[in-house]
Amino acid sequence: MTDFGQNPGPDFGQDLNQDYVRVNVMFDRSAANVAESLGHAGLLIEQELDLLAIITGRIPSDRMAALSSVDGVLAVEPDRGVETLGQGLGPQ
């Protein structure tokens, strides 16, 4: 469950040769084979967060819209960047 933080986080690899975007997909837990269907639709799955019913991954930007049409998909959102909200702090 935890390694007390000594291991780095997962490495999802780098995008190559195409305009990939990262997306987060929320799905209906009762729907079958959603991950497989998303894969067929072009999503390179990076995480399956089963408790939250969310799959995260990368997809060519021109295929992102099609993800919403996959059976069982409830929401598709681009992966947003966030940052700390303290002023004056910085890399040590």
Add this chain to the structure above:
Amino acid sequence: MEFWSQGQPDSGPGIGVPAGGQQTTGRMIVYSELSRGRGGSPTAASLKKAGDSLNNAMGVEIAHSSDFGEGDDLAGALDQVDDSTALMLDDLGITVVKGGREHDSRLAVEQADPSSPVVVAEPDRVVWAIGSDYLSGYQDGVNQLADSLRAGGGAAQGPIAGPAALPGGPFADDATFTWGLKAVGVPGSTNLGGGARIAVLDTGADLSHPDLVGAIAAAQSFVSGETADDGHGHGTHVCGTVAGRLSPVGVPRFGVAPEAELYVGKVLGNAGSGSDAGILAGIQWAILNDCHVVSMSLGARVSPGTPHSQIYETVARNALALNTIMIVAAGNDSGRPGTVAPIGHPANCPTILAVAALDSSLNPARFSNAGRVGEDHIAIAAPGVNVLSSVPGGGHRSFSGTSMATPHVSGVAAVLQSRENIQGPELAMRLMTAAQGLLPPSVDVGVGLSSLAP
């Protein structure tokens, strides 16, 4: 206890859909200034005085919520409110009376009489049953009531009070406590948050800092190529405010809940940034570890009118159903008084408790973002200017931001959880009912200053 809603609306007279389209239950919510005791909170004596006054004015007997024990049907008691019986919710000093022609007209007379102790009388609005919408509706209800009290000129006498009326305010660090801990009432609290599990999703933490090492129960990195050790500083500072040790060396105490258990999730890299995917993984980890609170001092600026994330809102609702509440910084994009920016992502979700920052005079910090009426809202406020806490390497420094305010609230939540053995929606409610009212409007400070004061 559902202060504002009833699942099955009363079919008696008074029910309707007023302008604005919101259904009412047929009952009225009444606040009398007599219910306010010394210090601003209801006392047994003040509640009796308020009850006697309403009895005289409206001819109703008053039942008190404090007479109901655990397991008693308080919600059912709301159904029993009729022409001759009202129910006083003692913790709030608010009375629920039956609407209808006679009571409505008596209340109208009371409100029109400047000598009457009745400050506010409003229709009991139908919101939603238990869950995230109820939480959001409760926040709106308390904020509306608080704003009504301010508009009615009651601000000078409380329960809403400015810094001069709060014990010890304006605030400053001393040898024993930081100003922030004094403001949220830590000196008067004996509970140290033991047993409360608080997930801090941030840049990690200095896992060997002497002021944190005893508090960290677990740590996990969700950042590719980086361990949970804090190479930035922000996460260490935030963790310190939540659970820095009771007696740090050479500095005042800065940890709200020194005996809380910290679950350190690194979702922001050493450069201070990250993305939703890592944060969502951190949230799942926190829930799987049965954390009572997910504390996130992070976010992204949004443009006015930007809708909130459906995914984060659903996650927050599901977390709440699993007894994990989410407390998130509102953002620092404002430049008050000229510019007041909207609450950032993901704090702008209805089921997430968005935290505003206060300065030592308990005014909104100049950078603190604000809610927009009918769109999103600040839940609560806490100290966020010149906040002293731990930094990597064993030292301490002061920084400002809604990042600093958020762990004050999370620490208060830890103490409330520990002290009262509550979690989930009940913990979120308690956080808000425990808050001390402030002069600034609710769009800036929500229900007020997060507090442990009795």
